[in-house]
Structures are given as structure tokens and as C-alpha cells.
Amino acid sequence: MDPESPLIHTKHVFRAAILLLAVIGSLLLGRSLFVPDTWGEFGWYRGAAVAEHRARPVRHLGDESCAMCHDAEFAEHAAGVHAAVRCELCHGPLVLHANLEDGEKIADMPVRRSRELCELCHRKLDARPASFPQIDVREHLTEQGADLTPDACFDCHDPHSPY
Ligand code: HEC
Ligand code: HEC
Numbered sequence: 001m002d003p004e005s006p007l008i009h010t011k012h013v014f015r016a017a018i019l020l021l022a023v024i025g026s027l028l029l030g031r032s033l034f035v036p037d038t039w040g041e042f043g044w045y046r047g048a049a050v051a052e053h054r055a056r057p058v059r060h061l062g063d064e065s066c067a068m069c070h071d072a073e074f075a076e077h078a079a080g081v082h083a084a085v086r087c088e089l090c091h092g093p094l095v096l097h098a099n100l101e102d103g104e105k106i107a108d109m110p111v112r113r114s115r116e117l118c119e120l121c122h123r124k125l126d127a128r129p130a131s132f133p134q135i136d137v138r139e140h141l142t143e144q145g146a147d148l149t150p151d152a153c154f155d156c157h158d159p160h161s162p163y
């Protein structure tokens with residue numbers, strides 16, 4: 001080509017265009033290789049994840065699932081200040097303990113008779129809302145004339161209905 005021709009510069013444009021196409025091509029290839037098939041089926045997530053979560057076995061069945069065999073604890077708990085604290089949170093998931101279909105106990109349910117359980121929620125922390133009942137454990141026990149033993153709280157508070 002004539003070195004004086006203005007068209008001499010078009011080859012830079014072609015090079016840039018080919019480079020751009022190569023980048024776009026590899027992005028599309030990468031997308032088809034790595035983005036899961038069901039991505040975007042319902043929204044900005046993998047559609048198949050919904051079915052996978054639904055297929056996971058249910059472990060916790062809520063307070064009502066205990067009522068059938070523990071009506072006394074259920075009634076006491078539902079009427080007290082701990083009504084909002086789920087049985088399975090302090091104990092463990094129902095599936096490990098009982099089978100609702102044949103009404104049989106499978107294995108012992110954990111019972112954490114320890115003040116650590118109570119302190120999990122009631123130990124005084126600056127980060128907790130001020131309106132939430134919380135105590136400085138040492139101070140509280142001293143005020144109440146009790147010793148700092150591992151199961152101190154249970155001498156005065158029933159975990160199912162602390163007042
Ligand atoms: C705040 C934690 C907490 C919650 C909520 C809770 N429990 Fe308990 N539960 C305990 C602790 C701690 C013990 C052991 C008490 C003891 O030995 O004095 C216990 C004991 C028991 C026992 C053994 C019998 C007894 O009274 O010693 C059963 C049964 C029981 N809980 C069932 C339930 C059921 C059903 C619910 C829900 C309706 C529930 N619990 C909610 C902490 C809790
Ligand atoms: C199908 C019946 C059944 C269901 C449902 C059931 N339990 Fe029990 N549970 C039992 C039996 C039987 C025992 C043996 C002690 C007794 O006679 O109360 C027991 C005992 C317990 C104990 C004392 C520790 C032990 O294992 O002996 C706790 C705590 C307990 N259950 C909590 C719960 C909680 C919380 C739920 C609900 C998530 C629940 N249970 C649901 C039948 C059941």
C-alpha cells in the first residue's frame with residue numbers, strides 16, 4: 001500500500017477489533033463453561049439450589065413437635081417469659097431424639113444444665129440492646145447471695161419459665 005495513503009492506518013483499527021473480538025469470545029466461552037445451567041432461572045442465583053435446599057432433610061420441627069410427648073413442659077414454657085426461645089435451641093434438633101411417625105424416642109435429648117447456656121443470651125454485653133434483660137454474672141450471684149457454680153442459675157430460675 002502507498003505509504004502516503006490515509007488507509008495505511010486502518011490496520012491498527014483491525015488489530016484492535018480482532019483483539020476485542022478475541023476478548024469477547026473468551027468471555028462468552030468462559031461463561032458457558034463456568035456459569036451453572038440453571039443460573040438466572042428465577043433470579044440472580046442458581047435455580048437448582050432451590051430444589052437442593054428443599055430436598056435437605058428437616059431436622060428442627062418447632063415447639064409444637066415436642067407437645068405430643070411433653071405437654072407439661074410445653075404448657076409451662078408457652079406461658080412464661082421464655083416462650084420466644086425455641087425448645088430445640090436449648091436442647092437439640094427433634095430428629096436426633098424422637099420419631100413423630102411412630103411416636104418413639106430414638107436417643108436421649110441433650111440437657112445442658114449449665115450457666116453457660118443462660119450466659120449465651122443474658123451475659124451483659126455492650127452490643128446487646130439495653131432493653132434486653134442481661135446481668136453481670138458475678139454481681140448478680142453476689143447480690144442474690146449465691147456461689148459461682150456451673151449450675152448456679154438453676155437454684156432460682158426454671159429454664160422453661162425463669163420467673
Ligand atoms: C432456655 C433453655 C431451655 C428451653 C427454651 C427449653 N428447655 Fe427443656 N430444659 C432446659 C434445661 C437446662 C433443663 C434441665 C433442667 C434441670 O435439670 O433443672 C431442661 C429439662 C427438660 C426436660 C427434662 C425434664 C425436666 O424437667 O427436668 C424436658 C423433657 C424438657 N426440658 C423439654 C423441653 C421442651 C418440650 C421445651 C419447649 C416447650 C423446652 N424443654 C425448652 C433448658 C431449656
Ligand atoms: C415421640 C415422643 C417424643 C417427642 C416428640 C419428644 N420427646 Fe422428648 N422424650 C421422650 C421420651 C419417651 C423421653 C424419656 C423421658 C420421659 O419419660 O419423659 C424424653 C425425654 C426428653 C428429655 C430428657 C432427656 C432424655 O432424653 O431422657 C428432654 C430434654 C426432651 N425429651 C426434650 C424434647 C424436646 C425439646 C422435644 C421437641 C423438640 C421432644 N423432647 C420431643 C419422647 C419424646
Ligand code: HEC
Pocket residue numbers: 081082084085089090117118119120121122131132133153154157158159162163
Ligand atoms: C436463646 C436465648 C436465651 C437463652 C439461652 C436463655 N434465655 Fe432467658 N430470656 C430470653 C428472652 C428472649 C427473654 C425474654 C426477654 C424479654 O421479654 O425482653 C428471656 C427472659 C428471661 C428472664 C426474665 C427477665 C425479665 O426481666 O423479664 C430470666 C430471669 C431469664 N430469661 C433467665 C434465663 C436463664 C436462667 C437461662 C438459662 C437456663 C436463660 N434465661 C436462657 C432468651 C434466652
Ligand code: HEC
Pocket residue numbers: 115118119122133134135137140141144145146152153154155156157
Ligand atoms: C439465688 C437466686 C438466684 C440465682 C442463683 C440467679 N438468679 Fe437471676 N434473678 C434472681 C431474682 C430474685 C431476680 C429478680 C430480681 C432482680 O431483677 O434483680 C433475678 C433476675 C434475673 C434476670 C433479669 C434481670 C433484669 O435486669 O431483668 C436475669 C436475666 C437473670 N436473673 C439471669 C440469671 C442467670 C443467667 C443466673 C445464673 C448465672 C441467675 N440469674 C442466677 C435470682 C437468682
